[in-house]
Amino acid sequence: MDINNPLYSKQGIHLVNALFTVDRGKFKVLLIKRKNQPYKDKWILVGGACYNNETVENGMKREMQEKTGITGVDFQLFGVYSNPNRSPLMRMLAVAFISVIDCEKVKVLTQTQKTSDAEWFEIDKVKGLGYDHDEILADAVKYLKNNIFSSNILKNLFPHNFTLPLLHKASESILGKKIDRRNFRKKLLSTHIIEEDGILTQKGKKSAKLYKFCENDVENLKF
Amino acid sequence: MDINNPLYSKQGIHLVNALFTVDRGKFKVLLIKRKNQPYKDKWILVGGACYNNETVENGMKREMQEKTGITGVDFQLFGVYSNPNRSPLMRMLAVAFISVIDCEKVKVLTQTQKTSDAEWFEIDKVKGLGYDHDEILADAVKYLKNNIFSSNILKNLFPHNFTLPLLHKASESILGKKIDRRNFRKKLLSTHIIEEDGILTQKGKKSAKLYKFCENDVENLKF
């Protein structure tokens, strides 16, 4: 291994996170606007370069903090993008992740050293992203839909004290289709990814049971 | 993006393929012995560095050819390994793949520019591999077992003209457990990953139907 061999030096690693949320029934993704070339003023998924001394997971955490101010969320690796020309300046491999968070609970920075804006967009209305992020986003949506019930990937959207009807509506928003309310309940309760967490008494409504996701790792997905 | 920034230059990409086979009922993996430092004389999974101008898929094909002489097999991406110290000389990210092939149908090179030996090993007896390949192999085995029926990942093991009992026995070898013969048949025929491909008349046996995998891509797996 010759570390100066031009065949395989000057390679970089991009970290990309498709950060999803459900905002008043709308399935959305967080995009940031680039301040510099390449793709100046283009919207892209949250991410940046992985440093030499960090794992892709730690690099992803750092990038999320730097570019959006968001901390403390889990994510799930779902793909690798390696077209040599996907980034114009040098060869950048991309490692792609998914998160689902509550947009009400985070304060997203709109100005950082490298970004000039940040905004939640409805998935259907997103196109023309910088780099190959249109493709990455499409794959992320597909992956999320396939795995929404096989893990606690929604844990960051509903950390605790959520009702089943709430989780039901969010799941419908993400999948983009109706799910029978009573079967949804049965399914969630038969798998052991959530557990009871108290009772909610709200004015104007019948009191509802509260749940929380169990403390398993997010990562026991298919990948 | 400053291509000379030491924070994220001098990074390399390793490509690793866990090449599996079933050899007379034994589930095996192909290992190669390194000729040079680091990990001189250690057994490792097949692989090497990805060049700047190739996708990870094309790089993986090239590395398989160079290190083993094997060509024309499909593989499936299943993981990324990014511990900064997983390779001693410089930061090497690893992108990991799986293939399942027929060891009878390939001629494996035992001497190449960078390898001094190559051999099929029974999975259970493998340990002490170079780099982090023990971990990668364990993950690959787990991934393969989880996905053996949800794709045509075994297409390279049985390209065509195989009988169901043959596929059944290979599947049992890989999973390491018995599967009911009649339910296996029913399951495979109900999914549409194989189709009829003639009749086999063998001396000494009842004639058997032949099958082949359908022409879908290997890549419609969970990942």
Add this chain to the structure above:
DNA sequence: TGACAAATGCGTAAAAAATACGCATACTTT
């Protein structure tokens, strides 16, 4: 030859999981 074993293929019965949907209760609005 006839009994037996092995390999292949097909079917049926029971168990488990997924789906469709009825209905009771609590609380509001009108």
Add this chain to the structure above:
DNA sequence: AAAGTATGCGTATTTTTTACGCATTTGTCA
């Protein structure tokens, strides 16, 4: 009081998975 909505639970039906019986072809061996 009647109607409407949100919550929770149950039951009937369908589909999928699992367990296993049995027929047919062919070879082996007493």
